Amino acid sequence: MECVVGIDVGGTTMKGGLVRDGSVLHAERRPTPRAEGPGAVIAAISAFVADLAAPRGELRPTAVGLAVPGLVTPTHAVFSAAFGWRDVPAEAFADVPLPVVLGHDVRSAGAAELAYGAARAEPNVLFLPIGTGIAGAMALDGALYGGAAGWAGQIGHIPVHPDGLPCGCGQRGCLAAYASASAIAARCGETSAAAVVSRTDQEARQVWDEAVDALALALATYTLLLDPALVVIGGGLAQAGEALVGPLRARLAARLAFRRPPGVEVSALGTQAGLLGAALLATRATA
């Protein structure tokens, strides 16, 4: 049975698998050896591809899709600050006799949400995975938008509180400095945002409150600019579920004066969106 290889290359973990028609038939995780440098990550991806591309029982992979961060074209990883890549061709990631297609990690996950998830019926959607960082995939009139040079969707670094908390990017007051899972955890001395959500003390409540408020500000801005019908929250923070989207819906509505807010939902695909999106790259390239 024909299928495709998909790998979602994250900063700490690579999620790989064999996928057919949006169903994951086989899944594996491996660490991303980011600390070992640009070449080590490429070599680890290539080894992962080789293992997944080998026939497995009745499954015959026909193509490979890789979802990676940074500035990406289907044939090149043009630039990645996270991995130190510059102009790496797709073939460098895969020493197998199959077509290999690259895609942007967040936009690929967004494509999976559009194809299989909560955003299925909507042409104007913001898909917002919140994890170590925050980036957005924007479906505008049914197509994923990349911008003039492929840099669109950097919602994690919009200034929600000018001159506010310092952000790793060098600016102050960015959304990610308040609302990324890593920022929420770090502000409370925890190792995960989930630990903060479960705490009831005032420090934790205030950090969570400021995170939700920063998200409401950013979504108000996005809504006023782009008039989406739906916002789908993904990534690790989406596991907070109603504790996140309940207050977020209320505060977003309160920040909008003259228009109704879009729907705000939690991703149904969860952390599989990236893998399904990577597979979709391969499926579409060979269709």
Place this chain on the structure above:
Amino acid sequence: MECVVGIDVGGTTMKGGLVRDGSVLHAERRPTPRAEGPGAVIAAISAFVADLAAPRGELRPTAVGLAVPGLVTPTHAVFSAAFGWRDVPAEAFADVPLPVVLGHDVRSAGAAELAYGAARAEPNVLFLPIGTGIAGAMALDGALYGGAAGWAGQIGHIPVHPDGLPCGCGQRGCLAAYASASAIAARCGETSAAAVVSRTDQEARQVWDEAVDALALALATYTLLLDPALVVIGGGLAQAGEALVGPLRARLAARLAFRRPPGVEVSALGTQAGLLGAALLATRATA
């Protein structure tokens, strides 16, 4: 010689004319009788259309384009807070035997900028007219974007300073509360933003400074989300020229950590963009 009628219906003035191939062959202005109610404005537009649609020398108008504020489809003015309109059909605006097409005022002006102005060669552009209010026309991958329900581009009401100055919309800290021409004038007790620009006292310098900074914040946000190649400033405030775009370019660059800023230019079409855009609606409808 065939031409089209275009009218840009503003809150205080209607700019009408006869246009052919982006050239204004005849132009007139009339007051918009907004204080007299929804029907009076419709009647004034209809009378203006009738006068402009009559043959004039060798000029033979073949169609009518009307650029109006609010939520607009080509056949209906669905909703306008400024004029109190609800579901007004295009025919109500023009009692002439010519096709009549409606368009959104700011997006029509943006279309003219794309067709004839500084944005001609760029598929990803923000056109930002700044006058009594601030709204944006967004060209994304070469097409003007309207959003899920036609409400996109409300950049004047994004919260640049959460809980900052009160805005007429009912929220606080909106871009328009700092950087609209009317807000700049009102904060200094002047009747025009131009008067503020020409003053050298500390109050005027600070208000101007805060206006430019609010614009830089809003454009940083827009740039991070939508990665435009170019921002074109139009409307009355664009007449400040280098006094506006010089400091704005510098502050926008300073607000962006990891990416280059887009170009920032002043509109070459100036206050004619709306009229040319209205004419473009008629031209495209009859092409």
